[in-house]
Amino acid sequence: MTRIIKLRGKIIEFKKMGDFIMFTNVEKGNQGLCKYCGKKLAPKEMLAHLVKCEKRDEKIYAAKKEMEGFFDILITSKEMEDYWMIIEVNEKTMLKEIDTFLREIWLGNEQCLSIFKIKNLKYKYISGGNLLYVEPEQSMYHTLKNILSVGETFDYTYGENKITEIKLMVFSHRIGRRHEEEDIVLLSRNIPPERICYKCKKNNASWVDTIIYSFDDDAFLCDECKEKVESNKLFIQMEYTENMLPIYNSPRMGIGDYEGSDFYTDEFKPDFENKERQKNKPKKVEKKTLKKFKNNQYDVYPIMKEWESEYTVSEKVESKRELPTKEAWMELYEVAERIKKFKAWEYVYEFQIISLKVKGEETIFYSILGEDEKEYGVDVYEGYDDFKTFIVNDYSEALDLPKGYVKSLKSNLACRWGNVEDLSKDQRDTIKELGFKYKGKGKWLYFTSFEKGYSPYSLDRDEVAHMTKHLKNLEIILEKFEDNIRESINMDFDELMCVEYIKDNNEWKFYIEKIPLEEYSLSNEKIKDKNKLNRLKEAPKVESVLDVDIIPLKRTINDEKYIKPITPFIYGIVDAKSGDLISSKIAEPGADVGDLLVEEIERFIDEVGRPRIIRTANELINSKLSLICENLDINLSLKKSSRVGKKFGEYMVYKKEIGNTPLN
Ligand SMILES: [Zn+2]
Ligand SMILES: [Zn+2]
Structure with missing residues (x-):
């Protein structure tokens, strides 16, 4: 089933090509580019190529010298094999992090269930930030090393009403030096499939009519035809644009509220092409910088734990x-x-x-x-x-x-x-x-x-x-x-x-x-302190995408520090790429929690840099941040759901059940 070879100082175990039958159409699939050398190949060839790509070998992450284990995993959409990705994952990574990655690049950020099915076990992630969250089967907090092996094929489903099904295959495992700082690295991804407009049958389409798409694959429109369709419809119904969504390079395109990824561009470019435009690009944030930011605060868990035990007014x-x-x-x-x-x-x-x-x-x-x-x-x-x-x-x-x-x-x-x-x-x-x-x-x-x-x-x-x-x-x-x-x-x-x-x-x-x-007026927040504004403006632009939110705890807490029972607000920041809750704090009763959130964002800018995008699902926070973001040239985006609450609930469960090592 598998072969083991030693190549340029690394030990690689990989799946033999003949076994691809399980993964039927992969061979015919749409092509993609290699992250390191730019070679254009179909997924099957790409997997084989990546094992021996010399440019990949040359790329070494210097800060970490020890040998580590990594899996190369092929990910394809079950229904539309045109959509595929190959990732490298550190074997110590938790399954949850692959879930976060998939949600960020392909699936959107809805409050919904996702499940990995590996062998006969289901690993579930239930969102909602519920502190009383109970794991029906397995949680996703398992390290890959313990549950995956080369040749393994497994399934992933996302969504509740509209389900997107994904297949994953562990193609190879290598022991060697780290190529990148990240634990999950996108090695290759399909070139966005060309869609031809179903009306004029000649232009490239950039829109999908979601109503047609729900029963027919031929549902794509070019800009011109979309305009025509809309101007005709205008007389019939007012809400004519509701069923038109942009086309994204994702199997979730045209489904539900999917709004594309804020972090990954639809078109995957090899590193050397990206480097040419590096000058104007926001700076990459190192993991240790984020970790430092995260550690520069108190941990809310001990407080929450203490609160949990006090139900009566003392x-x-x-x-x-x-x-x-x-x-x-x-x-x-x-x-x-x-x-x-x-x-x-x-x-x-x-x-x-x-x-x-x-x-x-x-x-x-x-x-x-x-x-x-x-x-x-x-x-x-x-x-x-x-x-x-x-x-x-x-x-x-x-x-x-x-x-x-x-x-x-x-x-x-x-x-x-x-x-x-x-x-x-x-x-x-x-x-x-x-x-x-x-x-x-x-x-x-x-x-x-x-x-x-x-x-x-x-x-x-x-x-x-x-x-x-x-x-x-x-x-x-x-x-x-x-x-x-x-x-x-x-x-x-x-x-x-x-x-x-x-x-x-x-x-x-x-x-x-x-x-x-x-x-x-809801959007009157300004940074009045000129010196502070200038300082923040000068902070380097970083590629971070942040989710920010304020969550009422919905519980009555009796803490003798306060004069009467409290129902505190939690405010926090999630780093979208890693899915890591990098800040979570409890607001003192009576405090303006919006101001506190702004302060925390300012701390991020001071310690890490100006994020590329800030996302929130709360219109009040959105208004509060709009002027600040405009002044600081940060893209502000109002989303349908927030992940901060979910991550906070997740963090509490994690601490309770798994221990004291911070999430991720
Ligand atoms: Zn290559
Ligand atoms: Zn057209």
């Missing part, structure tokens, strides 16, 4: 809080019950905001709930910063923002009339202490404080005092201006009702004004 947390007196609570409950009598929800919607301006004080914003007969209450936002969280929440659907993220940003004091099961034990105890007896649905009055980074919690002494003041003012507003509010029912979406109190002559005014939307 007394220490509770004792730090200044609790309201019974009298203070009573006053708040009384004013809230008076507010209820106005039944303001019968004439005002929750998105119709009433603001209260008093000179020298923070503007207060009120939203009255109950018009939809689902939830009755009043939300109070203190100041513009808190009100911004209402705006973001209100726009979240239009902006397609992740719901969990927006919800955990919310910052306000809430008063509700709910059902007994909506209340926390704390909130029920308060009611008992005050001697109220509520019965039935929508009768239980309770108050909650929402604060960024903290879990929703009952009010402390200060918050009760604030809320009492705000509700007393709302009572005055409803008394004085009920008619004005009723008349404002038809105000525009970008307007709010403004009540102004002028202390000097004890005068109250009511008017409609525009919500100062520019104050809430």
